[in-house]
Amino acid sequence: MTTTHLPPPFVNAPGILNFRDAGGHLVTVGDRAGRAVVRRGVLFRSAEIGDKGGEALRRLGITRVFDLRSAMEAGTPGYRVAHGETAAPVLPASWTGIDRVWVPVFLDQDYSPEAIAIRFQKYSNGTEGFVAAYRSILEAAGSPDNQCEPFRTILEALASSPTPILVHCSAGKDRTGVLVALVLSLLGVDDDTIAADFQLTELGLADVKAAIVSKLTKEPHLGGDRAKAERMVTASESMLRTMAMIRDTYGSAESYLVDHCRVSRETLEKLRRNLVVEVDGVAGEE
Secondary structure (H helix, E strand, C coil), X not given: CCCCCCCCXXXXXXXXXXXXXXXXXXXXXXXXXXXXXXXXXXXXXXXXXXXXXXXXXHHCCCCEEEEXXXXXXXXXXXXXXCCCCCCCXXXXXXXXXXXXXXXXXXXXXXCCHHXXXXXXXXXXXXXHHHHHHHHXXXXXXXXXXXXXXXXXXXXXXXXXXXXXXXXXXCCCCCHHHHXXXXXXXXXXXXXXXXXXXXXXXXXXXXXXXXXXXXXXXXXXXXXXXXXXXXXXXXXXXXXHHHHHHHHHHHCCHHHHHHHCCCCCHHHHHHHHHHHEEEHHHHHHHC
């Protein structure tokens, strides 16, 4: 699936697009500003994973994979449903030893990049559409009706121990991007860095972006406007506006996670201890 060799933080692995480490960012907000970074090798993110992807995950020590996709996108065979009945998973041999957990943000909606662009096509410049889409992701992930509690489940896993996990959706861009942005903000990473990290998806999806844009261009509401389709794929400005929206609506990433996702403050403190390390503590990993 992957044909382009990408530099770090990307992980080049067959069967996995947009696969990268979410760590390594300098903490610039809070008491440890300028003295600490987000720990590498713990939180990974990607697009959907092919059957052969398990081999790459095992090499990185990843033993838990959290899938944010809907039932329509993912199906459920081979998954343990978070906070639900557990069926014996049916997984490819390469996935032996990896716990694959289904934590849908939306239970029965297609939220692929193309679907998001079409659903929010009334926003002509793309940015407003992304912010509206990401607001709906925040609302759905924190809804009391979502018994899988996707964001809470993932944050509790990160807080339990600094062992590697991977979070993904269809493209590793929207649902995954919102979750990672919340985590980075919680850890003291500034908005500009979060937006730059989000923009890396342009590289991560470079091998399939042309196909996505071409598909969108054919949608009746775009009338063949390729430039508009390009704007509907990824832009750092969309994440900057989303971070501002989170503060305007919820107060902060932490307030959203506590008040709407029912994550305890004790869990958030444990997560910070696991994922924020002094700069000298990671010098050997550079």
